[in-house]
Amino acid sequence: MTPEGSTPTPPGQQPAASGSGTGQGNRPSESGPGTGPAGSGTGQPQESLPAPYAPAGSLPAPEQAAGALPPPMERFTAKPAKLPMPTYWPFFLAMGIAFIGWGLISTWVLTVGGGIVFIISLIGWINILRHEQQ
16 A cells, blocks of 8 residues: 555556655656666666677778878879860850740740840850860
């Protein structure tokens, strides 16, 4: 029979002492099953964690990944080694797209004008890139 105002404890568990001075009240112990609470002096060993699992294809051992660079023959330079010259053609290409979109919601004249600007700027930009390669 339990005293009045307290809850019955499940079988296999001992009731927690109230007013133990730890400020925990009737909270259950936070230690794992089969182990005594920390500092309880029960003499039962704490459970140890298993070793971490290393899946196949994981990072190599630290002595292998020490930052060693490959031999110079296996290094590659970034492509393109020479950047193209600056040009205004991408700006006009974007303006042509903007006028095409504006023309689709307003009038066909802007759509045609944007299409002309788009085609001329695309041809100009491709022409510059073709001649830079030579």
